[in-house]
Amino acid sequence: MASSAQQHVNEESYSSRQQRSELENMADLPSELEKELDRLDEEFWISGDKLKQIVKRFREELDEGLAKHHQNIAMHQTWVHHLPSGNERGTFLTLDLGGTNLRVCEITLHGHEKKGKEKTELDQKQYRLPEELKKGDADGLWNFIAEELEDFVKNKGLDKQYTKEKPMPLGFTFSYPATQARIDHAVLKTWTKGFDISGVEDHDVAQQLREKIEERNLPIELICVINDTVGAMIASAYNDPKTIIGAIFGTGCNAAYMANLSSIGKMKEPDRRTASAQSDKMAINCEYGAFDNAHRVLPWTQYDKQIDAESPRPGEQAFEKLSAGLYLGEIYRLIVLELADQGLVFKDQDISKLRKSYSIDTGFLSQVEDDDSSFFTKSRSLFRDLLNLSPSDVEIELSRRIAELIAFKRRWAKALGEILGWSDEEKREGEGPIKITSAEDGSGIGCAIIAAMELDRLGKA
Known part of the structure; x- marks a missing residue:
């Protein structure tokens, strides 16, 4: 049998x-x-x-998150209004707080001068997050980050190239559920990935980081705070304009996409007017790791x-x-x-x-x-x-x-094809209407590209 x-x-x-x-x-x-x-x-x-x-319920929760605040899937507004042109340029510092490591990068974007992987140069250093830090307090977290940031800046001689008057632009990849009233601001809603650090939830992580940077008198200006899913989407689109979704399958799981402003029912009217002046779209950080918290499906x-x-x-x-x-x-x-x-x-x-x-x-x-x-x-x-x-x-x-x-x-690929009704031929890995590709270092390069886009919007590029 x-x-x-x-x-x-x-x-x-x-x-x-x-x-x-x-x-x-x-x-x-x-x-x-x-x-x-x-x-x-x-x-x-x-x-x-x-x-x-499961997919049917997932779509329902996505719509609920766009319509109302405080839903399972938060659908956070990010204030990233465009995919990149592919011609963004400049040198940037990026900081990536992941679930296991802290990564500091110096990234140079070359725009259309070069193609493929040569469009970006990256110099980085990775710092292991001490286990006790994940259960500590806000002061311990931001002191650790600022100390390693200072170490990187001084070892690379960046403190000699930049000044407080002409600071080096910094992009911060903060891959935890956060609400943003603007692109250089992010209020942590809840820790994920096993973190439980006191004094950070319901606070602006950008401001907490800025205070530590200022204490050390570093020649750095924080330009943007992003989620790594948004970074993955932007980094991929820098080379491939057909990109429509950025997804992360790492310590946590999440995705981002460009939504029409008209679909974001929960957006406040003053925010809608501000956003509309830039574009009719905005990147949404889904935060779908919280899907089905009610255990329905x-x-x-x-x-x-x-x-x-x-x-x-x-x-x-x-x-x-x-x-x-x-x-x-x-x-x-x-x-x-x-x-x-x-x-x-x-x-x-x-x-x-x-x-x-x-x-x-x-x-x-x-x-x-x-x-x-x-x-x-x-x-x-x-x-x-x-x-x-x-x-x-x-x-x-x-x-x-x-x-x-x-x-x-x-x-x-087979499961995706089964859900979407692809033919047997399309279900084979690497085929089908949806192409799954790898975004090289989305959390770093994507963050630098977004910083470049924001400087251009502010007329500082």
Whole structure:
């Protein structure tokens, strides 16, 4: 008799088990592990009808966010009114506060003088965010950022090239839900990505940063605050004017697009008049990580429920916790730990490192799933170096299959095509009416381009 998972294969083209036929199994799994995989497959599998139901509710929440304030999906106004011309030029400093690192970049835009990757030059330095910072206070956060900003500026000699009278323009990528009354202002509404820093929510992060920059007497002027999704869209459009959406699949998940002002029902009339003087469009930062916070349509596994319950903000960022990079590795860890505690894997090995929350990131899953090294030596090294484990052939094969169940990356294009009714030919990866491309360093380059566009609007370019 076919297992329930195999029946799903027959019903849906993008079932997680179908993809296993694309892999050459290097070890047969014992029946008890096959049974566990069937159980997991059943728990993670989503039917085509369910996907369409989710999409329908997603569209409803997008519309609700445009119409009213304080909705699940916030649909924040960004005050970015145009896609770039592609001819923006200048040298800019950018700051990117992500979920794991702080990145400071010096970026030069060459406009139409050059093409492709040569249109931009980037010099950057990355600073790891201390774990204690994520649960600290506002003063600790902004002091850390300003200190690293000062370090970058002085090491690059930028403090000799710019002055307080002629400062270097700075763009700040702040990828957390924030409302903006103008482009150089952003009030944090709620922390995400595991952050819980006091004294920042409901405050203007731009002003908090400016105060620390002024304390250090740095020759820098903050020009804009953007979300990384907007940056990704702008960076892509700088080279490809056909770009319509910027999306981020990283520590968190989110997207941005250019909306008609007429569709933003919640916009105040004074803001609408101000915006209309610039354009009939505005970039919207969706903040869809909070989709279905009410738990109306998204299917939750036992692992999702555990992650939510143990997170700093239970009940918030529902979709993000089910799909974003910060959490996929944790879902994987919980599954493998459960199997280890049942005595099905890693018997007689020390699994203490496996018990540490968030000890596995999404990169681990990708490397295990895509490992093409002889005898899977890369995967074995990952397990040894990160978890102090020595997996058998069976455990390597099991890990590959679990990674497939969680990550789904081979089925993105197929699932998209299923939802939108594409033909079988169009569903193949890389084809179809929608082309998915990579925006090179959207959070940095996109931020610099937006700063250039804003300086041009102010007549300072």
